[in-house]
Amino acid sequence: MTSQAPGLWPPSGPEVVFLLLGAVAVGSALLVVTTRQLVHAALWLVVCFGALAGGYLVLTAEFVAWVQVLIYVGAVVVLLLFGIMLTRAPIGPSAGLDSGNRWAAALVALATAGVLVTVVVTGFRTAYAPLRPGQGSAGSLGASVFRTWVLPFEALSVLLLAALVGAIVLSRTDIRGRE
Amino acid sequence: MIAVVALIVLLPFAAAVAGLLATRLGTRNLGARSGPAAYRRAAWFAIVPGAVSAALTVWLATALARRTAPAGGRFWSELLPGRAEGTLTLVETGAAPISLTLRADGLSVLAGILVVVVALAVQVYSVGYMRDEPRYPSYSAFVSLFTSAMLLVVYAGDLIVLYVGWEIMGLCSYLLIGHWWEDRANSRAAVKAFLVTRLGDVGFLFGIFILGTAAGSFRIDDVLRADILQHAENRGTLIAATLLLLAGVAGKSAQVPLQTWLPDAMAGPTPISALIHAATMVAAGIFAVARLYPAFLAAPPTLDVLGVVAAVGMLGAALAALAQSDLKRVLAYSTISQLAYMAAALAAGSDRAAMFHLVSHGAFKALLFLCAGLVIHHVGSNLISHMGGLRTALPVTFWTMTVGFAALAGLPPASGFFSKDAVISAIEHGTGPAQPFVQASALLTVGVTGAYAARAWLRTFFGPTRIEPLAEPPPGVAHVFDGREAPASMLWPAGVLAVPALLLGLAGPMTGVEIEWGSAAVSLAVALLGAGIVYALWRAAPEQDPARLLGPFRVPCERAFYVDAAYAALVARPVLRLARGVVRTDARLVDGAVRGSGRATLGLSALVRRAQNGNAQLYVTGLLAGIVLIAVAAVVLT
Amino acid sequence: MHLVYPVVVSALLFSIGVYGVLARRNAILVLMSVELMLNAVNLNLVAFDVWLGDRLHGGQVLTLFVIVIAAAEVGLGLAIVLAVFRTRRTVDVDRLRALAEVVRTPDPGRPEGEDAS
Numbered sequence: 001m002t003s004q005a006p007g008l009w010p011p012s013g014p015e016v017v018f019l020l021l022g023a024v025a026v027g028s029a030l031l032v033v034t035t036r037q038l039v040h041a042a043l044w045l046v047v048c049f050g051a052l053a054g055g056y057l058v059l060t061a062e063f064v065a066w067v068q069v070l071i072y073v074g075a076v077v078v079l080l081l082f083g084i085m086l087t088r089a090p091i092g093p094s095a096g097l098d099s100g101n102r103w104a105a106a107l108v109a110l111a112t113a114g115v116l117v118t119v120v121v122t123g124f125r126t127a128y129a130p131l132r133p134g135q136g137s138a139g140s141l142g143a144s145v146f147r148t149w150v151l152p153f154e155a156l157s158v159l160l161l162a163a164l165v166g167a168i169v170l171s172r173t174d175i176r177g178r179e
Numbered sequence: 180m181i182a183v184v185a186l187i188v189l190l191p192f193a194a195a196v197a198g199l200l201a202t203r204l205g206t207r208n209l210g211a212r213s214g215p216a217a218y219r220r221a222a223w224f225a226i227v228p229g230a231v232s233a234a235l236t237v238w239l240a241t242a243l244a245r246r247t248a249p250a251g252g253r254f255w256s257e258l259l260p261g262r263a264e265g266t267l268t269l270v271e272t273g274a275a276p277i278s279l280t281l282r283a284d285g286l287s288v289l290a291g292i293l294v295v296v297v298a299l300a301v302q303v304y305s306v307g308y309m310r311d312e313p314r315y316p317s318y319s320a321f322v323s324l325f326t327s328a329m330l331l332v333v334y335a336g337d338l339i340v341l342y343v344g345w346e347i348m349g350l351c352s353y354l355l356i357g358h359w360w361e362d363r364a365n366s367r368a369a370v371k372a373f374l375v376t377r378l379g380d381v382g383f384l385f386g387i388f389i390l391g392t393a394a395g396s397f398r399i400d401d402v403l404r405a406d407i408l409q410h411a412e413n414r415g416t417l418i419a420a421t422l423l424l425l426a427g428v429a430g431k432s433a434q435v436p437l438q439t440w441l442p443d444a445m446a447g448p449t450p451i452s453a454l455i456h457a458a459t460m461v462a463a464g465i466f467a468v469a470r471l472y473p474a475f476l477a478a479p480p481t482l483d484v485l486g487v488v489a490a491v492g493m494l495g496a497a498l499a500a501l502a503q504s505d506l507k508r509v510l511a512y513s514t515i516s517q518l519a520y521m522a523a524a525l526a527a528g529s530d531r532a533a534m535f536h537l538v539s540h541g542a543f544k545a546l547l548f549l550c551a552g553l554v555i556h557h558v559g560s561n562l563i564s565h566m567g568g569l570r571t572a573l574p575v576t577f578w579t580m581t582v583g584f585a586a587l588a589g590l591p592p593a594s595g596f597f598s599k600d601a602v603i604s605a606i607e608h609g610t611g612p613a614q615p616f617v618q619a620s621a622l623l624t625v626g627v628t629g630a631y632a633a634r635a636w637l638r639t640f641f642g643p644t645r646i647e648p649l650a651e652p653p654p655g656v657a658h659v660f661d662g663r664e665a666p667a668s669m670l671w672p673a674g675v676l677a678v679p680a681l682l683l684g685l686a687g688p689m690t691g692v693e694i695e696w697g698s699a700a701v702s703l704a705v706a707l708l709g710a711g712i713v714y715a716l717w718r719a720a721p722e723q724d725p726a727r728l729l730g731p732f733r734v735p736c737e738r739a740f741y742v743d744a745a746y747a748a749l750v751a752r753p754v755l756r757l758a759r760g761v762v763r764t765d766a767r768l769v770d771g772a773v774r775g776s777g778r779a780t781l782g783l784s785a786l787v788r789r790a791q792n793g794n795a796q797l798y799v800t801g802l803l804a805g806i807v808l809i810a811v812a813a814v815v816l817t
Numbered sequence: 818m819h820l821v822y823p824v825v826v827s828a829l830l831f832s833i834g835v836y837g838v839l840a841r842r843n844a845i846l847v848l849m850s851v852e853l854m855l856n857a858v859n860l861n862l863v864a865f866d867v868w869l870g871d872r873l874h875g876g877q878v879l880t881l882f883v884i885v886i887a888a889a890e891v892g893l894g895l896a897i898v899l900a901v902f903r904t905r906r907t908v909d910v911d912r913l914r915a916l917a918e919v920v921r922t923p924d925p926g927r928p929e930g931e932d933a934s
Contacts (some may be wrong), residue, residue: 014818022826029830029853033837038845045849048830052856059823061863064880068859071884076852076891083845083895087902098840104800105839111807113832119814120824127820129868136877144874145881148860156885157840163889170896173903793917796910800839 006128014131018058025051036093038084042077049073061136181265183239184283184334187232192327194228196197198320221316226304229600232330233295237531240288242689254531255285264336264400266286278398280336280779286552288518289534290333290466291543294459296679298326300672301454304549307669308450308556318358322454325351333466338387338397341467345383345431348460349376355455355603356447368443375440379430383467386423389416389723390474399470408477420480424467425488432464432518435492439743441515444500445507449555452507453548456539457514465521465537469530476528479611486526486613490620493519495740497627501634502726502736505561506551509635513587514544516624523617524602527609539594543586543680549673550580553665554639563635564724568644575670577640579677586680588632588706597684599625600699607698629709634725642721705725823864831857844908845900848891855887 011019028048032041049072056065071126134140145153169175202221246261262284263318270277283291286559302322328351331344357369391397393416394405407413428434433441444456455461468475468485476480493516500512517540524533553576558566570577588596606618716725729736738744790797830853837850858878866876902908 001871008819008821011822012818015822018818018822018826022822026826026829026833029833032849032853033833033841033846038843041846041849045852047858048853051858054204055823055826055860059818059863059867061867061877061880064863064877064884067884069851070850071888072856076888079891079895080845080849083848083898086899087845087908089843089845089908097843097846099796099842099909101794101797101800102840104804105796105836107837108804108807108839109832111811112803112835113829115807115810115814116828116831117825117834118826119810121821124820124824127868129818129820129864129870131818131867134868135870136874141877141881145878148873149875149878152882156882160885160889163893166529166894167896170893170900176920788918791918793914794911795913795916796839798916803835803839 008125014058021051021054024048027057027084036095036097037091038089038094038097039081039091042080042084046073049077056136057137058131060131060133063136063138063141066138075168085125108148180239180263180283181241181281183235184263184265184281187235187295188281188327188330188334188759190228190232190235190327191330194224195320195324195327198224198316198323202316202320207246219308221319222306224316225624226299226306229295229299229302229322229326232326233299236288236291236295239283240292243283243285243288254534255289259285259288261285266336269468270326275394275396277339278337278396279340280398281334281340282336283334286466286534287333287428289538290462291330293462293538294326294329294333297458297541297545297676298322298329300545300549300676301450304453304552304669305448305450307666308552309448310666314358318355318448321351321354322451325355325455325460328638329463332346332463336399338380338391338399338402341399341470342387345427345467346380347462348455349373349380352376352444352455352460355451356444358448358451362446365446368440368446372440372444375437376430379427379437381427381656381784382423382425383427383430383693386420386425386427389420389423390471393417394421403471403473408473414478417474418478418480421471422484423477424471425481425485428464428468428522429488430464431467432461432522433462433518434522435488435495435743435780437549438492438496438515439739439746440681442503442508442511442739445505445511445561449548451513451553453545453552455543456511457548461514461518462521462537462541465518465525465533468522469524469534469537472525472530475525482526482528483611483613485522486609486611486617489519489522489526490613490617492516493523493624494620494627496614497624497631498729498732499734499739501627502630502729502733504563504724504737505638506554506563506566506635507548507561509563509631510544510547510551513628513631516628517544517587520599520602520621520624523621524605526611526617527606527614529601529605529608532598532605536598536602539586539598539680539683540677542683543583543593543595546673546676546680547583547587549669549676550576551581553669554580556665556669563638566639567642568640570640573640575674576665579673580640581636582681583675584636585631588629588710589702590683590706591703593681594679594683594685596699596703597694599696600702603702604693604695604698607695622702622705626705629706630713630725630728633710633713634717635716638724642717775779818867820864820868823860826865827857827860829857830854830860842909842911844910845895847910848894848898851894852887852891855883859883862890 011146025048028051031044032048035041035044053065053068053073056062056068070082198221200218202224211686240259243259243261243263262282264280264282267279267281270279273549291730302319305315305322309318312318324410325348328344330348332348335341335344351372353369356372357366360366360369390402390407393407393413394402396402396405407417426437430437441456441461445452446457475485496512496515496519500509500516501510505511517536521533521540524530524536553573554566555561555568557573557576560566582593586593589595589599591597603618603621606614606621609617712728713725716723716728726733726736735741787788790801834850834852834854834857837853838847841847841850862876862880862883866874869876881913898908901913905913907913
């Protein structure tokens, strides 16, 4: 896998595209955690997730990319927006979205980034994966899910059901626990 | 025979146990005060075993006297040639073994007779003297315990066994001096006696250790036969050991410089003063030296030290006795002085004279104390100035006490004349660098002894009556003047003791003590001179104290030359200051460190607790920081 | 495709998510940051799936599962946030201090903890 790897520089075409998309994702993620407007944060999240979906596409994981767009961009972010709305958050810039231990958090985050980047760069500097289109198509992935991974899949459906029931119970005020 | 010895020692011990535990059984009076039944029972417990012990001792003496003497024995071999020894068991210690040995020979039987006779007399006397005393059962039990311990010392065949008895005696002395502990002064005197003798006992114990380890055994026979006595290169060890032993002897026998406890010990009941602080316990030091005498003979420097100590002690104590106003303190200082005589005889090389004087002194000093007790019982006060003219009121006491004072002053035919003459002639024949000093001191002391004996005798029994009935007797003198002689149980022991005090000296020639008529005449003349000066002064002014002849030295003599004050300034106060400093250091520094560590922990925990403010984000921050640190450590360290 | 690029991007995303979780007060923003961290994991899974050439597509299938779980998580998380909002009228996580120890005013004369007996 790594024997015929080309050098890190210059990057090939897909790599350039992935790097650009990655830069967009990282940048929009930074905006998500730093913006002063709640709604903007949700919208920057959309940009981040979209860029990540593009990245999946470059990595030949088509099906995952579409699921990402559908569920994250379509469902999760909408859900988050609903949450923002329901908690009566102010529309527009609001001060005090960051808590007091922002500097400690930044320190920890920087340390995490340092450690992770150092480790992965040291570990995978020479790792190279040739991209073969069609690897992550819906067909092959579906075959894999319903052949090999069907039992976890079913378990997951039960989990989803439980989450559904739980969310309903939590949200409704007229259901009381037994005294 | 050794079983008899064990019985002699154990009977008083059993009496003590019975007296402590069994007197109140079944009397339906387990409270603080013991009823008449307990009192009677305690008296029986005290007297009967003592009497049996005394009888057994007499039998032992006759049995020993019938044996034949081995050649080259010590001085007692002519009188009591036999000896017996028995070992119960041998305690292995890893070094020199301790043997639980009892032995009986002439020396121990001589001392043993003195102990049992005086103890029996005192027990009988106490029945009357301590009547109406709520703590009589424990008192008599302690006396029995003391008797047992003293007999253990006397019959010990092993130095450690001897030391056990030695320490029990010290304990009993402490308990009995403090018998009337309600008075603060009495318990202080008891503590003082205990501490001062303890100081000497430490030296004694270490002396025993040195002797025992050097000889490889604690058995007295082995020690005395050991190489260290023969070879000159061991002189250093031997001198160190005997000097340490001497510290214990000085403590127990109240010799300079540890003599200060004995006058204060007169705070105890008078029979106790007679038994422990005049006749027996204080003689134990002299006895211990006599017991180990070959070791002391092999260490001449120790004997020189003993001689100087004795010379200083005999004259100083006699002068102090001349100035005291308390009858019992007069007798106490005279005890110190007389014990110094014995020590001087030992230092001069004659254990025979020392033991002779020990026995006769035991008899006449016990007699004097018992008579003093009768007088005090009668008068209700210890002070000589409260007495006077008692000759007609107390005829029996007068005559017995006269015998005692005659013996004390060394007037013939009383026993003191013979024994003191033996001591003085021994000192005359002594060698050593301090001999002239000791001899001069001894002669001067003879004169002073005659003076203070005459003073006490005249001031007590002659002259005008100065008795004032005391309204409320202080604790320790439980009787008010009633104008009669004491009960018969108190008179009889005094009368019985008067016989040996008077006649024991005649037995001197039997034991081989030769009377040197020259020195005897000189010392008799000196004693009569001292007595005569006092008599002349007293005749001139019967109202006034003849102690005024001391002139400006009277106050220093009365204060015993300020030794107590010097010790208080040099030892007691610095020690107390040091103790207070230690307490303060303990409270401030040590406790402060402990409390400070507690307070510091609380403060630090308060600091740390600020992190626990309920903010879950902060917790997660800490958690993640920790994980990052662990990850870094895992990466870096592996 | 060099593996370094996706894994570095994912590491950076994850760190940004960490920062968001630790630094944001609003509970919904915290949830968003959690989503960022989950996405960083997803990117890792996909990248390593491609690199390993797994025939069973374990990495991508797991990515799908994670997406599903994330959806469930967001649903439940929002329900909890709403429940909190209903009772406390706020969703600021640093004002939800029910975990804190109840601090008594300490007696100045004696150290704390001694009066527990």
